[in-house]
Amino acid sequence: MDATLREALAARFPAVDLDQDVLLVPAADHYPLAALLKEQGYTLYVTVAASHHPGPEGDAFEVATVLRRPVRGAPSVAWRVVLGADPHLQSLYPLFPGADLQEREQLDLVGVRFDGHPNPVRLMLSEDWVGHPLRKDYAPNMPHAPWR
Amino acid sequence: MKHYLRGLHLALYETLRQGFKPRITQGMRSVEQHEERYRASFALTHNEHGEQACIACMQCSNVCPSHVIEVTAGPKEASPATGKKRGWAADYTLNLQACILCEMCVQVCPTDAIVMVKVQEKPGFSREDLVLTMDKLYANAKARPLAWANGSILREMQDPKREVKP
């Protein structure tokens, strides 16, 4: 992370610890951070990955987003947002059109809803599928390995 | 102004030229036409004393990504040849229907018991034809050319302390 970006981030998001490899960002800052990064030249939309973290005090979800600057050195910024039992997050579709399919896939497989998404339906599985396969409580104890 | 026909004669020349080159399609390859390291089906070997080499340590069964290997361990008994106590496999089944031929079982085998052979199983008419039982595996070792790799070779090749290649 270069100095100018660090200054900009520190000025705009004082609560975020910028020394981590993967920034931990509050859900409210998700969209503004992406907008700021896009202004700073991080225009390549790399990926979004949601994950399900069951715990003793209830379910938690993480949504990680990676943006990249297409220049020498390929600097990238990855940040994650921790969500509660009813996961929903601002969609990045207005900033990055690639978020359309990517967020639909995460909605499909993990079950994180993205607010403001233009077409929030399942991508990979059929629309009448029950459950979200990548959640940890989805079919955990099958009698045999499920890929057999 | 658009053009429609330029350069097309070059393509005609090229296809006519290619017609005089050697044919590339052929029937199924024989074992000799494959490379030395070619791997296809499986076999169980005997050790230098003529005993079964498998000691039923379950490493292959554990490492298999598609869980196709089932080993039943027999009681531990002394080897007739060396007199040392060792494990014996009572049954060994490898289900080729789900096998992905990744060679991981060969790599982890401490006694080089399971190896691969160079000839593929022929398609069968029942599912049992593709289930390699212990008898079939031992028969494979005699009837088919063994592949290049076994556990010792693979582990020695990957050893970080290895200086020169074999």
Added chain:
Amino acid sequence: MILDNPYLHALIVGLPLLAVALTVAGFGVFYERRFAAWIQLRRGPVWVGPQGIFQIVADALKMFQKEDLVPASADQAIFKLASWFPMFLALSLLAVVPMGAVEAEDGSWTAAWAVSSLDVGILWPLALGGLMVFPLWAAGWSSNNKYSLLSGMRMVAQGISYEIPMVLTAMVPVILAGSLSLDDIVTYQMNHGWFAVWPPGPGLVAFVIFFLTSLAEADRVPFDIPEAESEIVGGITIEYSGIRMGLFVLTEYAHTFVAAALTATLFLGGPHMPFSVGPAWMGVVWLLGKTLFLFFVIYWIRWTWLRYRADQLMDLAWRWLVPVSLGLVMLSAVWVQLMEGK
């Protein structure tokens, strides 16, 4: 003479001609597959019979055995009829092609042995070729399939567009020979040289354009967009199966053969023997040889070129081929004036 009876004449000349055309069309499939394999470094069909020569028999048997499926939502009657008509049309184009050459006592040559020597012979293949669009469009429409529909629309657009430069370039030999009869056109070429060679320049251009347009009429690459199998999955034949599908395939080959024969007749002198040796029946051999050569070129092109897009095809026809063939018609008129003025 017995041949003076037109019906007997048609039987005696027409039946062998029909047999030859169908055989060539049938074995055209085999020739093409072997030729394509030769170009593509493969071996092709080699198992049925010596060098796979009976592959076509095996294919035909297979197609006869298949169930004759007609989609429930298709327009049944039109669907069934549409598979038979193209074959009739394609084969009847051959009726006016003169196949032999007769030497007169003064050393000049005359074309002969057409099934029917019409005075307006050239209009017959052009008119029937134009009719070809209708059964194919009917097949595309009655299949009740969107891909077939697209294919049928493309077929109509392409067929009608390429009809125009085809007719215009066919007028070049007509003007040069001064007759609409194919017999006269071939006779003229026998005594004055092939139209593809003489007059130098315009004749060759007219030959190339006529050849290209007949490719388009017969839906061969690079003009096979009505049945582009990578875009609209075979087009009109998508719902056909069994022997009906086989008829479409056979029609394609028959049409290609006929187009080649017509091109050879109009521009390559038909049964004319360049070295003027041998008896009159050698003319048939020469005509067949020229036709098969063009047949070969068609498949050589097919297995080498990519295909145009539909709108580019129209563009090529209307912006290039039509003006150029109009110019050729005028040039040939000027040529005739100049030659006859001398």
Added chain:
Amino acid sequence: MDPIFQPFRDDPHYPLDRYEAAADLMLLNMGPQHPSTHGVFRLKLVLDGEIIVKAVPYMGYLHRGVEKMVEGLTFAQMTPIFNKHDYVSPMTNEQAYAVAVETALGIEVPRRARYIRTILAEIQRIASHLLWLSTFTLDMGGVIGGGAAMMMYNFREREDIFDLFEAVTGSRFHYNTHCIGGQRHDLPEGWVQRVRAFLDRQERAFDEYLRLIRNDIFDLRTKGVGVMSADLALGLGITGPNLRASGVDFDMRRDAPFHAYDEVEVRVAVAQGCDAYARYEVRMAEMRESVRILRLLLDQLPEGPICGSKPVKMANAVRVPDGRGYTAIEGPRGEIGTWLIGGGEDKGAKPFRLKIRPPSLHAMAAMSYLLPGHTVSDVVVVLGSLDPIMGEVDR
């Protein structure tokens, strides 16, 4: 192009009822069983005559649940699973996974192993681009046509490549030749000379390909078709040759070197055309560049060990502690990334979450932006020029 299609090109969710058609619109389902959809992929097209008004992609017909499956596998078992995503370039997919775990664990890969990886990746890139070239021409020339001739010539060289891979790994397609920390197989005797001979043959073959397709039909079909601006490509996350064809000079091999790319000079092919022809130009230039890089790498191939960690003897030999990170390498179709959260079951021997970033899925997202205004014939050209592999799109 008619400006009435511009709103649909800007926003694929633009409502269809705002389009004023002269006649009824026709809905055409292209796929899932269509010869030119490169697998099982469905494209819903709304047609005005033969011109596309709106294109909606549907995927998932090849979904195999790999991301769920690997949560039940240990890290040592996963490599053979990974080469089945992108079944056209299995080698680079294995490498993407190996690099991800090595980065998480901080394992140093020996220099010889890095060179072998680079060599294998570049040969794989040639093989992958050859398959792209053959399917691209197949889409334009048809299975019965000039495309098939091109495909056979491409596959002649591709078979040579499989022979080379078989000599190293023993398998023609699903290699499983990478392990965490290096390579499982060392190069056999005489392999380097065989690669050199192959490269000489391949360079001659490029001229043969060019003679077949450097003509007006190819130009007419590809030029100006599927124009994708650089902004759109970046926003969609398109990487690799497709991005470079939009004029963005970015290549992970040069800009964020992995393997041994920091020891050779990588010249990045960039085209400014943004259309299908530019994507063709970039891939052809990349194949020639790969040949050049391979010659350099083979010249300076070092001796030494091929694995930085102990060879796998147990299924749970590799354990990744709790933590998260994103790693990526440049594959033949673009950035193959891995989002890895460690510390899963069995004390970290299994991943908690492993997300694969498929470059093809991002490329498929472009379809609905590129197609409006083009004809049905152009669908296959645009799809073919993006070079998607459905196994990777759906995973």
